[in-house]
Amino acid sequence: MSKFNTATNRPALSSPVRTERTPSGRTHEGAPGYARDAKGELFLLAVSNMVGENTFYEKAGDRDERFRDLVHRVAVEDGAWMARFLPWLRGEANMRTAPVVAALESVRARLAAGLHGLNRQLVDGVLQRADEPGEALAYWTSTYGRAIPKPVKRGVADAVRRLYTERGLLKYDTGTRGFRFADVIDLVHPAPAADKAWQGELFAHALDRRHDRDRPIHDSLATLRARAGLAALPVESRRAALADPGRLRAAGMTWEALAGWLQGPMDRQAWEAVIPSMGYMALIRNLRNFDEAGVSDEVAGRVAAKLTDPGEVAGSRQLPFRFYSAYRNAPSTRWGHALDRALTLATGNVPSFGGRTLVLVDTSASMTSGAVSERSTVTPVQAAALFGVTLAARGERVDLYGFADGVFRHGMGRGASVLKEMDRFCGRVGEVGHGTRIAASLRRVYRGHDRVVILSDMQTMNGHDGAEVTGAVPERVPMYGFNLQGYRRAAMPTGSGHRHEFGGFSDASFRLIPLLETGRDASWPF
Known part of the structure; x- marks a missing residue:
């Protein structure tokens, strides 16, 4: 009888988040815990770390x-990896x-180790919104004082x-803001961009x-002049400008x-x-306000069209659970379909599995x-349910269960409303x-x-029987x-x-699973 050459045999594959093969510690609840390598531990922590926030098992500090x-x-060990990550x-x-x-702490560690390449790029690469140069300087000065290294200043100036x-x-x-635009300009002395003739005047105005x-x-x-024109209007005549x-x-x-004006x-x-x-x-945060103010169906239709535009969803960089928050805050029927569609677009990397999936x-x-x-009302279980229900809505034959001390089955059809099913699923939390x-x-x-x-x-x-997670299903089953x-500790040995x-909390990591499903090794998603 063949032991290896069978129809159910699958190729052994590798993935980037790797642990030791033998547990060297314990999970927070006492089960065998597997230590990850530094990159794997950093990856999993970074993609779920809001910074300064307590979690159930770890204090914020x-x-x-x-x-x-x-x-x-x-x-220090692999700056090039960090520059991609x-x-x-x-x-x-x-x-x-x-x-x-992470970018600022990377620069600090690399300078202490005498490493001078990549540092400026590390800072510039993570600043993506106009308030973030000030945010970066506020973090540095509140943590390490007013002496700011040149790579940090130059990276902020590039941004x-x-x-x-x-x-x-x-x-x-x-x-x-502790750091206004002018404070940032005074500290890092950015030269105006060559292709923005107006930027020097903007700096001077700031x-x-x-x-x-x-x-x-x-x-x-022109925009600043237009705003100054509105500000100069007498208060009693401002409402006419709404036309x-x-x-x-x-x-x-x-x-x-506008509210203050x-x-x-x-x-x-x-x-x-x-x-x-x-x-x-701003739109998804104010759907309830639109309803309470009685905005017309025509305007609501334009809002819904923007919410479901693929380019707008991609450009918004909203974490998927933000759509569930909006759904809970604005439960009227005219937003439900649009938010469901937007959530579908925002979870595009969640795979649609063939066969049977648990x-x-x-x-x-x-x-x-x-x-x-602290700025959210969404709990980790709701974020988990979002992905679980999404998998069930897309897969061919998916058995979805909630578990704690026991289990409960959540039946739903393929193509069901993810938001409605999330509400139903989360209503059973605590049941087992x-x-x-x-x-x-x-x-x-x-x-x-x-x-x-x-x-x-x-x-x-x-x-109770000392069994580990990895042996709870046959070894050949992914x-x-x-x-x-x-x-810190994993519940099972991973990476091979x-x-x-x-x-x-985003769908970005899910893109690795289809690679493994097609029999290919999966590297980092960047």
């Missing part, structure tokens, strides 16, 4: 210190604070040339504005600025005037305690206890499936752990054979 230590180590983390993975912190515009100044140069110098706005700064949305757009008027209510007229110039994130979503206490960040028993749950529900996907923080409890929190681990 401990988590941030672990993050810094990993960044320092990898930046951080722009991807800021861009495709849609993380904001973690890549900024300033790319990012500073009239609209950026109007939106982000406010008195609530300095005048910061230092209360009453000088006329240069003719080349010309184009004038508001030309003046870079945001909805936040009107000195009156944001009613239907005000919203309908500013909606044409609102950005994607998906387990962790509903234990560590996944339900606290939001993913609060522990994390991955191995026991797998043994209860595995029935010859072609693959297994586990969405969890992977901090499994030690089973098992993909999708890690939502990035804790048929055991692999990915993670994060």
Whole structure:
């Protein structure tokens, strides 16, 4: 009888998040825990780290210190890898604070080690919004003082040339910022970009504005001049200006600025005037306000069209759970379909599996305690459910279960509304206890499936029989752990054979799974 040459034999493959083969420690709940290599641990932590946020098993300070230590180590050992990773983390993975912190800490570690190449590029590559040069300088000075190394200054100056515009100044140069645009300019001394003839005048205006110098706005700064014209209107005549949305757009008027400028209510007229110039994130944050103000169906239709435009979704860089937040905050029927479609576009890397797939979503206490960040109301279990329900909606034959101490089955049809099914799934959280028993749950529900996907923080409890997660299903069956929190220890050995681990709050890491499914080794997604 053949032992190896069988119809069910699969090629052994490798993936980038690698662990040791024998556990050297324990998970936070006492099961055998496998240490990852530095890059793997940093990757999983970075794609889920909001910085300065407590998680169930780690205090914010401990988590941030672990993050810094990993960044320092990898930046010195392989700066080229870091130079590829951080722009991807800021861009495709849609993380904001973690890549900024990682870039600055990388430069600090590399300078201490006498390494001088790449440092400027590391900083420039992660600054993607006009408020982020100030954010980077605020982090550095609050952590290490006012002595700022030249590579940091030059990287910030490169970003300033790319990012500073009239609209950026109007939106982000406010008195609530510790570093105003002028403060950044004073510190890093950027030369205006060669292809932006107006930028030198913009820098000069930012300095005048910061230092209360009453000088006329240069003719080349049309948006700033238009805003000054609106500001000069008497308060009693400002509402009449709402009849010309184009004038508001030309003046870079945001909805936040409009509310203060009107000195009156944001009613239907005000919203309908500013909606044409609102950005994607501003739209999804204000859907409930649109309903309460009674915006017309025609305007709502234009909002829905923008929400479901593939280019707009891609450009918005919204993490998928933001659409669930919007759905919960604005439950009216006129937004549901648009948000479902937008979420589908935002999870384009989540695969559509053939064959039979078992998906387990962790509903234990560590996944339900606290939001993913202080600015969010979404919990890790909701983020996990989003991906689990998405897999079930797309796959051919997917068995979706929630698990903790026990398991519950969530039946749904292919092509179902992800948002509605998420609500239904999350309504059952707590039904089967609060522990994390991955191995026991797998043994209860595995029935010859072609693959297994586990969405969890992977901090499994030690089973009553001492069994490990990796042996809970046959060795030949691919098992993909999708890690939502990035804790130090893994629940199973990963990176080779048929055991692999990915993670994060975006769909970016999912792109590795189709490579493994087609029998190809998967490298980093950047």
